Amino acid sequence: MLTERADGVPRSAVLGSYVLGAYGLGFLELLTFVLALRCHELGLSVDKVGLVMGAGSVGPALLAIPLSSFIDRYGPRRSFVLAAIATAVLSLAFMLVGHFLLLIALQFVMGCTRTMAWVSSQGYLTGIGTEAERASHAGRFGFFVGAGQMLAALLAGVATEAAGATAGFLFGAVYSILFALLALRLPDLAPATRPTGSSGSYRQAMRLLHVPGVQTAMLLTFTRLSVASAWSAFVPLILVAHGLTPGLVGFVIAAKGGVTTLSSLSTGRLSRTLGVIKLGIVSLGLGTVGLGLAPWLNGPVSAFLSAALVGLAMGLSLPVILATLTDGATHDQRALALSMRESANSTASTLGPPAVGRLMALAGVSKGLLVTSAACVGLLAVAAARSSKRGRRRNSTA
Numbered sequence: 001m002l003t004e005r006a007d008g009v010p011r012s013a014v015l016g017s018y019v020l021g022a023y024g025l026g027f028l029e030l031l032t033f034v035l036a037l038r039c040h041e042l043g044l045s046v047d048k049v050g051l052v053m054g055a056g057s058v059g060p061a062l063l064a065i066p067l068s069s070f071i072d073r074y075g076p077r078r079s080f081v082l083a084a085i086a087t088a089v090l091s092l093a094f095m096l097v098g099h100f101l102l103l104i105a106l107q108f109v110m111g112c113t114r115t116m117a118w119v120s121s122q123g124y125l126t127g128i129g130t131e132a133e134r135a136s137h138a139g140r141f142g143f144f145v146g147a148g149q150m151l152a153a154l155l156a157g158v159a160t161e162a163a164g165a166t167a168g169f170l171f172g173a174v175y176s177i178l179f180a181l182l183a184l185r186l187p188d189l190a191p192a193t194r195p196t197g198s199s200g201s202y203r204q205a206m207r208l209l210h211v212p213g214v215q216t217a218m219l220l221t222f223t224r225l226s227v228a229s230a231w232s233a234f235v236p237l238i239l240v241a242h243g244l245t246p247g248l249v250g251f252v253i254a255a256k257g258g259v260t261t262l263s264s265l266s267t268g269r270l271s272r273t274l275g276v277i278k279l280g281i282v283s284l285g286l287g288t289v290g291l292g293l294a295p296w297l298n299g300p301v302s303a304f305l306s307a308a309l310v311g312l313a314m315g316l317s318l319p320v321i322l323a324t325l326t327d328g329a330t331h332d333q334r335a336l337a338l339s340m341r342e343s344a345n346s347t348a349s350t351l352g353p354p355a356v357g358r359l360m361a362l363a364g365v366s367k368g369l370l371v372t373s374a375a376c377v378g379l380l381a382v383a384a385a386r387s388s389k390r391g392r393r394r395n396s397t398a
Helices: 011-022 024-041 046-074 076-094 100-126 134-163 165-184 202-208 212-241 246-274 276-292 300-327 331-363 365-397
Strands: none
Touching: 011 100, 011 134, 011 165, 024 046, 024 076, 024 100, 024 134, 024 165, 046 076, 046 100, 046 331, 076 100, 076 165, 100 134, 100 300, 100 331, 134 165, 134 246, 134 300, 202 331, 212 246, 212 276, 212 300, 212 331, 212 365, 246 276, 246 300, 276 300, 276 365, 300 331, 331 365
16 A cells, blocks of 8 residues: 655645644634633623634734744644644633633634644645645545534533533643644645745735735635625524524534535535636635525525535635635745735634624615625626636736
8 A cells, every 4th residue: 555645745644634624613613612601601791702702813813924924934734733732721721711801812812823723734735736636635624624613513512511611621722732743743744944034024915915816815715704704694593583493593504514514525526627716706606696595595495505505615615715825826925825814814704793794784684695695796706807817818828
């Protein structure tokens, strides 16, 4: 049995790069649940709970780009190990802290360490294989991302039911250490680089935004965030208002997660048929349709159809975005490009829900979702135009 690929990369390292995907968003899923429970145990008011939870997005929004220079200096594998260990220590610290301001401070710092681990795992993955293989690798990575989110939340729920939020934080620390140990066993696939004075700077990030592939990936990122946040926040409310039971609504949400996890495995095959960017545009177009159907979701069949379309978009678009983003950047720019995406994610997570909620308050939920869908169509149209222009440039220089 061959233990190495033709390019010399151990097959165990390839599998390990996929498994690392289960950490970043999986830990976020369990932390969100456990921290909310901890705030409830401490008797914090709803507005204070919101501030504590939101602090976890502020750090990545402000510091994800500067953190990329750290990843460049030490390499994605070592950066992941350090970030996972730091996250484990912070998770244990949450067990000892009960003051509101200290909770916010810990959330701010943990948002940075968790984000560095998440970006490092993506950086490690994208260092494997050729450009043509990258969508397939990212698809398998996406499968473990979805599986990690479901499994981490499930195990955290078991732990907290047994012994409260304290046990949930302890599980989070163990979860982090296990992934750090896994990363320690993996080889360094590329040498760390010594950053220049501008590495990880906002000026360099703005220059990188002029790269067509990076522009397309960011447009797809904003579309993906818009569809995901609007559907998750408001479609369950529509389903309950239309008479579906909370249990059935929960099953619809779980079905979306299942479709997301499984569909990511098809990314490689579909990208070879349609092309990577076209697959991203088509998949997010289907997700936009699923969101646009929301005002007419009056039964289980339509609800599951909407969930399937959005789940398909989420499962296929993440690998596409990772492949497009890193294809558009040079090797020494990958950490910065991935950090730019994470900064955009965190900014949207902080500002998006209040903005969408305000839109819903002014126009009503149904009209607000239709306006959001129309905005997503506009973003996809711009992405398609940028992709077409990039293709014509390549043909003219061929």
